[in-house]
Amino acid sequence: MSIDTTFRSAGSYRAPYLLENSDAAILRFPFPFPEDTYMYSMNIEPHVKAGEVDSLRRTFDVDEHYVVECQEKARILSEDPKRCIVLPHMQKAEWDFIELAMNSLSEDYPDLFHLSRDGMRWHWINRPLNIDQHFVFGDAGTLPYAPFEFMARQMQGDFTLQDQRDNDLWMDGGMVTSQADWSLKFDLGMSFKQWHAPVPKAGEMGIFDRGLRFLLMLQHGMPVRRLNWTMTINPRLDTSPENFTIWGRDRTVVTDDNAKDLVHLRVELQTLFRLPRSNAILFAVRCYLLPLRDIALVHKWRIRLHRVLRDLDPALSAYKGLDLYRAHAVHYLSQFDNNELTSKGISPDQDIIVHM
Amino acid sequence: MNPVTGYAATISSVDMVAPALRRFVLSCTKGTFPAISPGSHGIFAFGNEHRIWKNAYSIVNRSEDGKTLEIIVRRAEPSRGGSDFLYRHGKPGLNVSVISISNLFPIFRTGRRHLMISAGIGITPFLSYMTEMQKSGMDYALHHYTRPEETSAFKAILSPYDQSRIRVNEGRQNAVSSLSMLLEREPITSHLYVCGPDSFMEWVRQTAAEAGYVTAKVHSERFVSPAGGRVFEVRLARSGKTITVGTDETLLEALENAGIAAPCLCRGGACGMCRVAVIDGRPDHRDHVLTADERDGGNVILTCVSRSLSPTLTLDL
Ligand code: FES
Numbered sequence: 038m039s040i041d042t043t044f045r046s047a048g049s050y051r052a053p054y055l056l057e058n059s060d061a062a063i064l065r066f067p068f069p070f071p072e073d074t075y076m077y078s079m080n081i082e083p084h085v086k087a088g089e090v091d092s093l094r095r096t097f098d099v100d101e102h103y104v105v106e107c108q109e110k111a112r113i114l115s116e117d118p119k120r121c122i123v124l125p126h127m128q129k130a131e132w133d134f135i136e137l138a139m140n141s142l143s144e145d146y147p148d149l150f151h152l153s154r155d156g157m158r159w160h161w162i163n164r165p166l167n168i169d170q171h172f173v174f175g176d177a178g179t180l181p182y183a184p185f186e187f188m189a190r191q192m193q194g195d196f197t198l199q200d201q202r203d204n205d206l207w208m209d210g211g212m213v214t215s216q217a218d219w220s221l222k223f224d225l226g227m228s229f230k231q232w233h234a235p236v237p238k239a240g241e242m243g244i245f246d247r248g249l250r251f252l253l254m255l256q257h258g259m260p261v262r263r264l265n266w267t268m269t270i271n272p273r274l275d276t277s278p279e280n281f282t283i284w285g286r287d288r289t290v291v292t293d294d295n296a297k298d299l300v301h302l303r304v305e306l307q308t309l310f311r312l313p314r315s316n317a318i319l320f321a322v323r324c325y326l327l328p329l330r331d332i333a334l335v336h337k338w339r340i341r342l343h344r345v346l347r348d349l350d351p352a353l354s355a356y357k358g359l360d361l362y363r364a365h366a367v368h369y370l371s372q373f374d375n376n377e378l379t380s381k382g383i384s385p386d387q388d389i390i391v392h393m
Numbered sequence: 394m395n396p397v398t399g400y401a402a403t404i405s406s407v408d409m410v411a412p413a414l415r416r417f418v419l420s421c422t423k424g425t426f427p428a429i430s431p432g433s434h435g436i437f438a439f440g441n442e443h444r445i446w447k448n449a450y451s452i453v454n455r456s457e458d459g460k461t462l463e464i465i466v467r468r469a470e471p472s473r474g475g476s477d478f479l480y481r482h483g484k485p486g487l488n489v490s491v492i493s494i495s496n497l498f499p500i501f502r503t504g505r506r507h508l509m510i511s512a513g514i515g516i517t518p519f520l521s522y523m524t525e526m527q528k529s530g531m532d533y534a535l536h537h538y539t540r541p542e543e544t545s546a547f548k549a550i551l552s553p554y555d556q557s558r559i560r561v562n563e564g565r566q567n568a569v570s571s572l573s574m575l576l577e578r579e580p581i582t583s584h585l586y587v588c589g590p591d592s593f594m595e596w597v598r599q600t601a602a603e604a605g606y607v608t609a610k611v612h613s614e615r616f617v618s619p620a621g622g623r624v625f626e627v628r629l630a631r632s633g634k635t636i637t638v639g640t641d642e643t644l645l646e647a648l649e650n651a652g653i654a655a656p657c658l659c660r661g662g663a664c665g666m667c668r669v670a671v672i673d674g675r676p677d678h679r680d681h682v683l684t685a686d687e688r689d690g691g692n693v694i695l696t697c698v699s700r701s702l703s704p705t706l707t708l709d710l
Contacts, residue, residue, distance in 0.1 A: 079665075083658065126502035133428070202501055203609060250663040250681050256495055257427050261658075316430035316496045 044165055048105035056272035056326060060390040062101055063331050065091035068383045069264040069304050073344040077353065079244055081251065084262035084308050086145075089384040092306065093262070096141035097192060098323055099149065104165055106193045106215075106274070113214040113275055114190070119222055121186050123198065123210035130198045130210065131185040132175060133312035134319055138188045163191055186212060194306075194323035197221070201316055205229055206252060209317075215274035215324045223278070252318060257311040264383075265305040267357045268366070272301055272326045291362035296369045297330040300362060302342065329369055334392070335385045340377065343370035399438075399492035400426055404485050405461065411546030413468045414514070415480055416453075418461050419489055425459030426491065431521040432498035432614070435462070439479060439489040446475030446641070447492060451517035451614075454524065462491065465550070467514040493660075498614040500525065504584035507531060510572070510597050512538040512589030516547065518614055519588065523554045535559045536575065538568060538593070572597065576604035587613040622677070625701040629653070629710045630672050638700070645696040653710060655696055662698035669696055674706035 049055040058066075067090055084096070092098045114120055123131060139161055143152040151162040157174045168191065172179040180187045189196050189212040197211030206229040213221040224232045229249045255261065269276055270287040291299050306323040333339045346359075347367045354360055380386055401422040408416040429452055438447045454463040468480040483489075498518055500507065507526060509519045516537055526533045535554075539547045541563045551559055562568055576585075585606060587597045594613050601611050621641055627648075628635050638647040645667055648655040658666035662680030671694050678688050680695040687693055694708070 081658070081664065129430075136428075200502060201496075201499055202503070247663070247665065247682055251659055254495065254659050254661045254663050256493055313428040313494075314430055316433070316499045 043101070044104040045101050046104065048102060050106075050109045050272060050274045052271070054271045054273070056102075056328075058327060058331055059101060060334075063327065063334060063390060064385050064388070065100070066325055066327050066331075067092045067264055067304050067306050068332075068335075068338050068341075068385070069266040069302075070341050070345050071382050073341055073379060074348055075345045075353075076350065077244065079248055079251075079263070081248075081261045081263050084260040084310075089382055092325065095145040096260075096308075097138065097145070097194075097321065098306065099142070099146055099193065103193055107166060107191060109274060110190060110212075110214045114212075117279070120214050121189065121212040122221060122225055123183065123185050124226070127185075127198050127200060127210045127315065127317065128177075129315035130200070130312050130317035130319075131177075131183065133314050133317065134196070134198070135174070135184045135188050137310060137312065137319065138192060142192075166191055185210065194321055196322075197320045198312075199229075199318040199320060201253065201318065204253060206249065206318060208232060213277075216277055216322075220278050252309065255309060255311045255318060257313045260308055260310040262306060262308045265307055267303050268359055268362075269301045269303040269326060270299050270362065272328070274324060274326070288358070288361040291365045293365050293368045296362065296365040297333065298328055300366045300369075301326045301328050302332060329366060333370070333373060334390045335387065336373075337379050337384075337386050339370055339373040340375075341379050343367060343374040346370065399436075399490050401488070401490050402426075402462070404483055404487045404489060406485060407483060410465065410550060411543050413480075414465060414543070414546060415468075415483060416463060416465045416550075417479070417483055417489075418463050419491070420461050421459070426455055426462055427494065428459070429455045429462075429494060429521070430496050431500050431525040432518045433494050433496040433521070434498075434518075435464075435494045436492040437464070437489050438492050439475075439483075439487060441478075441482070444478075446478060448475035448479075451521070452494070453517050453520045465514065465517050498586075498588070498612065500531075501584045501612065504582070505532065506580060506583040507533040507586065508575075508579055508583050509533065509535045509586045509588075510538075511535070511587070512593040513540070513543070515587075515589030515593070515614075516550065517588075519586070520550070520554075522586070523558075527555060533558060536562060536572075538562045538564075538589070540564065569600075572600050573604055576601055576606065583610070585611045587611065622700040625703070626705045627701075628673075628705060628707040630707055631710055643697060644694070644700060648696060648710070655710070657697055660697045662695055665695065667696045668693055670709035672707040672709055675702040676700075676706065677702045 045057070047055060086094050088094050092100065139152045142150040149164050153160045159172055159174050161170045162168065170180070177184055182190065185198070195211065195213045195215055197208050197213065199206040200209045208224050208227050211221050230245060233245050270284070270291060273284050276284050304325045306325065308321045310319040312319055332342055346363055349363070354363055402419040403422060404417050405420040406418045410416050434449050434451045436447055436449055438445055440446050450464040450466060452462055453465055455461070466476050466479050469476040500522055509522060511519055519535055523533065523535065535558060537547060537551070537560070539561060544561060544563050547561055551561065562571065585601055587594045598611055598613065624640055625638050626635055627638060627644065634651065636647050636651045638644050645655055645657055645660065656667055658664045662682065665682040671692050676691055676694040677700040678694070679698040679700065682695060683693065
């Protein structure tokens with residue numbers, strides 16, 4: 038993105054919903070299925086500045102929804118300030134986060150963000166959000182918010198900070214406003230195993246033991262990423278348990294006819310970074326929403342999504358909360374599946390979108 | 394930073410702390426070293442035209458501007474190689490790259506009070522601890538044990554720190570009773586950190602257990618050496634090559650040195666990415682990934698940590 042690219046100024050992640058994706062945004066969507074079937078796996082790879090789709094190629098991805106998403110985040114925080122909590126022993130990690138975010142954003146998007154450093158005196162400019170801030174690195178009093186909150190408000194997605202103690206990781210801070218049905222208030226202070234307890238099958242497959250051991254050894258400068266997915270009715274970022282009464286019933290109104298507009302594939306680009314001063318781990322979850330009607334514009338993806346959803350393990354379908362409407366989504370997508378072979382990998386295999 | 398070779402650096406100064414101890418300051422050749430959390434160690438690579446060593450040392454300090462790191466090295470048995478080489482040949486100008494930095498001995502930040510107990514060169518992680526604890530106003534104390542002939546050297550090393558929190562004990566004569574008394578006097582909320590020779594750490598752990606410490610509050614540092622074991626040969630079925638894996642290089646490193654593109658990610662036996670099929674020979678599994686069945690089957694190996702029980706291993710590479 039450069040300053041010439043226009044950020045969308047309109048959009049609504051709550052009723053009345055409005056989320057439009059440009060062709061470019063559709064083609065850079067991190068489609069999560071490299072194959073026609075899906076089973077839970079660790080699927081971790083190095084988070085390098087390369088990848089089959091453009092959204093994977095920057096340390097922190099910024100797209101056309103940046104401004105509207107940051108506004109939505111600010112609104113959620115003003116309604117419920119407890120969406121951002123950092124325990125006092127995580128102060129070093131807050132500054133680690135500032136350094137990582139400012140360095141990489143200004144490097145990846147020199148037109149949008151600018152950082153200059155003179156020893157501990159830093160100057161940060163965020164052009165899309167009109168922020169121009171001088172501050173002293175390490176001195177929280179020189180920022181309008183606590184360091185972690187200051188930065189996380191200027192980024193799309195959710196962030197949590199994990200402290201490493203006793204060969205485990207403890208979620209001791211975060212800002213969570215676009216989560217898929219989990220809650221920071223509930224998970225704060227939990228260990229890695231405790232917060233993964235609800236995932237079916239993965240535990241018995243030993244995936245979390247391996248995952249934890251792997252993360253304990255995660256090194257600074259060598260971040261990793263994985264894609265996770267679920268589905269959401271309407272383009273709603275904040276599907277938190279606290280708001281279940283608002284979004285829960287949406288799932289009952291899906292039909293064969295409206296599935297293409299209501300059902301969204303929700304993909305989380307999860308990245309993990311070792312933070313050098315604090316030895317904490319930053320877990321970043323960037324959420325992308327694409328309605329079935331937009332997925333249907335990509336030949337390979339619409340066929341693959343049909344197969345994945347049709348053959349999904351019932352336990353996973355139940356865990357992800359898809360049971361009420363999965364059949365309608367499969368029905369809509371089935372018209373595109375002519376049994377042809379699809380290529381491996383997540384690339385859309387097309388450069389332009391033909392609108393019919 | 395290059396993910397395989399790490400940060401290039403050279404020795405910029407050497408300081409004789411005691412007859413057997415050297416303090417090295419390493420300067421980053423390009424840019425700066427990353428910020429470092431107390432208790433971190435680096436894997437340092439150095440050597441001459443005949444031989445490259447990769448040794449783990451605690452990082453004692455990183456300068457404010459990030460341009461230098463400090464380590465303290467004790468001369469070890471010449472047979473152990475690396476430390477002896479550094480001790481003798483570690484002069485200003487010698488190239489030493491910092492391959493990786495990690496922290497397996499972090500400060501328990503939620504602790505109310507921190508009691509550190511070290512012997513000899515085991516002091517090194519606590520030097521970085523104390524810098525941080527002092528800065529952030531944590532409650533701590535250090536009890537250091539040393540041979541009498543090195544007392545003054547360690548006192549000199551410790552002189553920049555808050556003397557009211559430090560005690561240096563000579564020898565182990567009175568140590569036994571003093572340690573139990575000390576531990577009994579500590580508040581129940583204290584965290585205990587131990588670093589030193591294996592036998593010393595064992596002794597402290599035992600004394601702590603007798604004084605009623607729960608194991609969760611006792612932390613000790615053990616370096617996971619990235620290498621080690623008997624020499625073995627590897628035959629590569631597809632390319633027809635044969636390579637030798639030396640005592641202190643890993644199978645993965647030997648493959649890389651031979652120019653073979655071997656997969657890997659964590660380099661520590663934790664992710665499973667470096668899995669390769671074994672066609673012949675008996676692997677010596679040292680990873681945390683393979684299932685019991687896979688181990689017994691002997692048909693796969695994780696090259697980053699595992700070695701061979703048989704003199705030769707044939708791999709599907
Ligand atoms: S590289 Fe991760 S297990 Fe070998």
